[in-house]
Amino acid sequence: MLKDKVALITGAGRGIGYSIAEKFAKEGCHVVICDISEESSVQAAQSLTEKYKVRALGVKTDVSNFEETQKLAARVIAEFGKIDILVNNAGITKDNLLLRMTPEEWQKVIEINLNSVFNCSKAVLRPMLKNKGGRIINIASVVGVMGNAGQSNYAASKAGIIGFTKSIAKEYGSKGILCNAIAPGFINTKMIETLPKEYIDNLLNLVPLKKLGEPEDVANIALFLAADLSAYVTGQVIKVDGGMVM
Ligand SMILES: NC(=O)c1ccc[n+]([C@@H]2O[C@H](COP(=O)([O-])OP(=O)(O)OC[C@H]3O[C@@H](n4cnc5c(N)ncnc54)[C@H](O)[C@@H]3O)[C@@H](O)[C@H]2O)c1
Structure with missing residues (x-):
């Protein structure tokens, strides 16, 4: 479905990002795995190259750092010639009630989860415009x-x-760049590992499908949004949450 496309996926050393990278690679897509962890980005790229015979590159990048993301995109262009798909997946939590939340906890989450989306989208924009289209x-x-x-x-x-x-969907739709979001519910990854069992049990009462989602459930929708199947879909937020929020 994605044969010879080039995808850049952030935070793809593990969890949902890795599952998306694997799903894309299975469909013949060359993948660039960026992660703050050098070890996991390199390992993930190695295992995808071996398994699916696509080109995979692991690059340590802190997506909250503007310069690093611009360098990353330049490297992908130099080595792969184009970027067809960007998946802004890297994210963290630093939970606290507002009464106790420190400015550092606020800023770190905004920097890694939100500023990164600005940084990486800006980095791929010119290459996508030159390529007359792309998917974010x-x-x-x-x-x-x-x-x-x-x-x-x-x-x-x-x-x-x-x-x-x-x-972004409004700004660049006419240039063939489609931009959509996925809103996962609770997905079985390291991110939710520390949540108490009682919290999860209470949560599942709110989920009609009565189970946590798996990373692959999110990756399946990412594949749809990256592929020609979604050619007339932009600016949408697709929930993958077992029906928790309707
Ligand atoms: N797991 C869930 O229940 C859930 C629910 C909704 C949304 N999400 C979102 O899905 C995305 C992936 O989450 P996950 O559950 O796979 O979590 P995860 O913690 O397993 O994976 C996150 C990855 O991002 C990387 N990362 C962290 N900071 C980074 C940085 N500054 N630069 C580059 N990489 C960085 C980590 O090293 C890790 O590999 C996140 O954006 C998260 O907010 C997760």
């Missing part, structure tokens, strides 16, 4: 739609991503 897929969260006590920083970053997605 932003990983938001249902928390950005519904809010969540203890996550005001995270919710603000994800709501920001949604506003950004719709604006």
Whole structure:
């Protein structure tokens, strides 16, 4: 479905990002795995090259650093010649009630979750315009739609991503660049590993499908948004949450 396309996926050393990279590679896409962890980005790229015989490159990048992201995009262009798909997936949580939240907890989450989306989208924009099109897929969260006590920083970053997605869809639709967001519910990755069991059990009461999502559930929608199948879809926020938020 993505034969000989080139995708740049942030935070793809593990979790949802890795699952998206694997799904794309399986479809013949060359993938650039960027992650703050050098070890996991290089390992992920190696295993995808071996498994799917596509070109995969792992690059340590801090997506909250503007210069690093511009250098990353320049390197991808130098080595692959184009960027067809950007998946802005890197993200963190630093949960706290507002009463206790420090300015550092606020800023770090905004920098990594939201500023990164500006940095990376800006870095791929000219190459995509030159290529007469492209796909930008932003990983938001249902928390950005519904809010969540203890996550005001995270919710603000994800709501920001949604506003950004719709604006870019409007700015560059006529240039063939489609921009959509995915809003996952609770997905079985290291990000939610530290949540208490009771919290998860209570949460599942709100999920009609009565289970957590798997990274592949998100990757399937990312594949749809990257492929020709979604040629008339832009500015949308697709929830992958087992029906939790309707
Ligand atoms: N797991 C969930 O329940 C869930 C729900 C909704 C949205 N999401 C979103 O999905 C995305 C992926 O989350 P996940 O569950 O796979 O988490 P994860 O913690 O397993 O993976 C996140 C990856 O991002 C990388 N990363 C962190 N900071 C970075 C930086 N500054 N630069 C580059 N890479 C960085 C990490 O090293 C890690 O590999 C995040 O944006 C998250 O907010 C997750």
